[in-house]
Amino acid sequence: MKNIKRMTVAFMLVFTIGIFMQGVSYAQLIQTVVALTGNVFDGISKAPVTATIKITDENGKRVNQTRSNAIENGSYYVTSLRPGNTYFVNITKEDYFDEKFKITVANTDKYEEISRDFLIKPKAKGAKIPLPVPPFELNKSKLRYGAEDLLEGIQSTLVNNPDVKFEIICYPDNDKDVKMNQKLTDERCEALKEYLMANGVESLRFKTQGSATTDPLKPPPTAKMAKGKRYIGTSYIVVTDF
Amino acid sequence: MVRITRILIVLLVSCFLVGGLANAKGPKKGLTYKMTTVGKHDDEVLGVFVNWDNSKVATCSLDETIKIWSIPLKKELLTLRGHLGPVNNISFSGNDKWLASGSTDMTVRVWDVESGKQLEVLKGHTDQVIGVYFSQDDSCTFIASTSFDKTVKLWDTRLGSEVKTLRGHTEPTNNVAYSYDAKYLASCSDDKTIKIWSTDLHTKEPIMTLRGHNSPVLTCLFSFDSKVLASSDMEGYIKIWEMPSGKLLRTIKAHDELVQDVSFAEDNKTIVSASLDKKCKLWDITTGNNLMAFDAKVEIWSVDLISDASVIVLGCADGTVRFLIKK
Numbered sequence: 001m002k003n004i005k006r007m008t009v010a011f012m013l014v015f016t017i018g019i020f021m022q023g024v025s026y027a028q029l030i031q032t033v034v035a036l037t038g039n040v041f042d043g044i045s046k047a048p049v050t051a052t053i054k055i056t057d058e059n060g061k062r063v064n065q066t067r068s069n070a071i072e073n074g075s076y077y078v079t080s081l082r083p084g085n086t087y088f089v090n091i092t093k094e095d096y097f098d099e100k101f102k103i104t105v106a107n108t109d110k111y112e113e114i115s116r117d118f119l120i121k122p123k124a125k126g127a128k129i130p131l132p133v134p135p136f137e138l139n140k141s142k143l144r145y146g147a148e149d150l151l152e153g154i155q156s157t158l159v160n161n162p163d164v165k166f167e168i169i170c171y172p173d174n175d176k177d178v179k180m181n182q183k184l185t186d187e188r189c190e191a192l193k194e195y196l197m198a199n200g201v202e203s204l205r206f207k208t209q210g211s212a213t214t215d216p217l218k219p220p221p222t223a224k225m226a227k228g229k230r231y232i233g234t235s236y237i238v239v240t241d242f
Numbered sequence: 243m244v245r246i247t248r249i250l251i252v253l254l255v256s257c258f259l260v261g262g263l264a265n266a267k268g269p270k271k272g273l274t275y276k277m278t279t280v281g282k283h284d285d286e287v288l289g290v291f292v293n294w295d296n297s298k299v300a301t302c303s304l305d306e307t308i309k310i311w312s313i314p315l316k317k318e319l320l321t322l323r324g325h326l327g328p329v330n331n332i333s334f335s336g337n338d339k340w341l342a343s344g345s346t347d348m349t350v351r352v353w354d355v356e357s358g359k360q361l362e363v364l365k366g367h368t369d370q371v372i373g374v375y376f377s378q379d380d381s382c383t384f385i386a387s388t389s390f391d392k393t394v395k396l397w398d399t400r401l402g403s404e405v406k407t408l409r410g411h412t413e414p415t416n417n418v419a420y421s422y423d424a425k426y427l428a429s430c431s432d433d434k435t436i437k438i439w440s441t442d443l444h445t446k447e448p449i450m451t452l453r454g455h456n457s458p459v460l461t462c463l464f465s466f467d468s469k470v471l472a473s474s475d476m477e478g479y480i481k482i483w484e485m486p487s488g489k490l491l492r493t494i495k496a497h498d499e500l501v502q503d504v505s506f507a508e509d510n511k512t513i514v515s516a517s518l519d520k521k522c523k524l525w526d527i528t529t530g531n532n533l534m535a536f537d538a539k540v541e542i543w544s545v546d547l548i549s550d551a552s553v554i555v556l557g558c559a560d561g562t563v564r565f566l567i568k569k
Contacts, residue, residue: 038407041368046391073409106401111443115395115407119368132369133327133347146326150347224500224518230285230304230328230346 034105035079035113040068040091043119043129048074051093051120058086083107089118097121097157097164121157123164127239128217129154134232139173141187143195151195154237159200165241168192168208171215171233178212185210185233192235207240273524273534275554275566280316283309285328287557289544290503291341293334294378296548298355299555300341301563302329308343309563310355313553316565320358324351330371331417333385336378340399342385344371350387352399364397366404373417373461377441379424384441386427388415394429394439408439410448417461421468426486428471430459436473438488450488454481460502465510470527472513474501480515482527494530497521502542503557508549516545522556522566536566 040049050070055063055078068076081087084107091099099120106114121129131154135147143151158164170188172181189208197203211233214220220231285304292299298319302308308322308329327346334341340361341353350371352362369390377384384405385397394408394415413432420427420441426449427439436452436459439445457476464471464485471483478497483490497517504515512533516522518541524533536554544557554566 039409046368106398106403108401110398110401111403111405115404116366117368117391117393117407144326150326 032109034081037077038117039074040118043121054090056088081105097123129237131235143191163242166206167238169236171211173233182212274569281318283561286559289331290546290557292546293338300332302332304328324360333376335376335382342374342376344374346370375418386418388418390414419463421464423468428462430462432458465506467510476500503544505546507551514547516542
């Protein structure tokens with residue numbers, strides 16, 4: 001009778017562990033910890049930045065906190081991340097926008113650390129923040145297919161910093177026809193305005209300005225080169241007040 | 243006596259001339275190719291990569307697409323769309339199942355070669371991606387990429403994760419290559435250097451820096467036996483380096499314009515180069531001799547060849563993909 005009881009208890013135990021282990025990876029079971037490492041740079045100058053980095057989980061609970069170090073090329077190192085989990089990297093620094101980046105740690109015990117660099121945008125009157133990938137096709141003013149992927153970063157920065165007022169400036173792709181360029185860039189500004197308004201940015205916060213001539217800060221390339229040779233006029237978010 | 247002396251002198255001069263010509267750097271006679279256009283992108287072709295079994299070639303273009311072509315059939319098989327900008331470079335995995343691509347849209351993407359389906363979008367570079375190279379070992383787990391953000395990044399494709407960032411170049415990094423023994427990575431840059439890195443995940447410092455180019459280094463590539471590295475630059479020079487020692491073996495003034503691309507044949511001593519000077523050339527790197535020069539009459543950005551060099555594939559500035567077929 002005693003043996004039957006023991007066997008029942010053992011069976012129940014194995015059964016419970018089996019249920020518990022379903023969907024739980026080996027990495028999670030042995031509580032592997034992964035570190036996140038990389039560098040933080042200024043989104044305009046690309047200079048290294050000292051900033052506070054707070055890691056939160058999906059419920060907003062703080063997991064860990066560290067600082068990047070401008071003297072060491074903006075490097076940071078933060079640990080205590082669990083494989084398979086999703087986290088938010090909250091980066092703050094005076095005179096910069098508060099930024100929030102989502103990362104998912106691969107569900108494996110293969111790596112002790114993973115890598116990720118971050119660009120943060122200066123929050124200063126006159127700061128001219130470029131859209132890193134043009135959301136337009138050559139000589140076209142309609143937002144291209146997939147533009148929402150390219151605008152996600154700036155849209156979330158503007159939504160998370162509602163006190164900031166700004167101007168959208170668009171430059172053309174060449175200097176062939178001033179009149180056509182003005183029309184093109186006015187239409188590009190309008191397309192960006194509509195996108196931002198449809199995605200949580202109030203229209204009262206910003207103005208737009210199309211340019212008839214190409215970007216003096218990033219003019220069309222003249223040297224022969226294979227890479228980066230397709231030139232599409234830059235679009236900027238210029239901080240006007242906050 | 244005078245006549246005999248004259249005859250001897252003429253013979254000597256003849257011998258000298260014949261011998262001299264044999265050692266000249268000009269193209270040897272007998273190696274001839276015929277050019278055929280197999281298809282066209284809508285804009286300039288920036289990258290060409292022949293797969294391991296020589297059955298397919300992939301091309302990428304300013305037109306934001308990748309195309310896969312059949313080499314024996316000389317026809318287009320697939321067009322891959324998904325990048326949101328020009329596609330700067332491509333690489334087949336060592337098992338020929340996947341293709342990696344890098345783009346101005348700052349992403350590295352992984353594609354299934356058979357179906358053309360996009361499998362992964364790898365985000366992490368903070369500027370446009372210029373070079374990509376799939377690891378050529380059996381596992382084909384890793385992709386290395388270079389970017390205008392001056393880094394070399396290593397990605398685990400199975401997990402879709404960025405696992406290592408290599409820093410050290412002081413200017414944009416142009417291209418990257420895995421050694422076929424999977425021990426090393428080479429990256430080249432506008433800073434005129436080539437850096438050799440360990441593929442070991444813990445080491446982040448370069449093993450060595452190769453100096454010798456006097457202009458931005460546009461590409462670098464290991465031979466199949468991993469014993470030699472070839473590199474090319476903006477001024478038309480090709481340099482050959484002994485690996486893993488890093489000793490400079492040879493410098494060849496190969497072209498009159500920039501050389502964007504070079505590739506090795508399976509004998510590990512023949513390389514092909516192509517340039518904006520519209521020429522495609524074959525070289526014996528052990529002697530520096532030019533084995534063949536072909537005037538394509540169009541600027542060439544990219545080149546690769548099937549292992550025995552019987553077919554050379556050109557990616558041209560007019561959007562055409564051309565085969566040079568050995569006669």
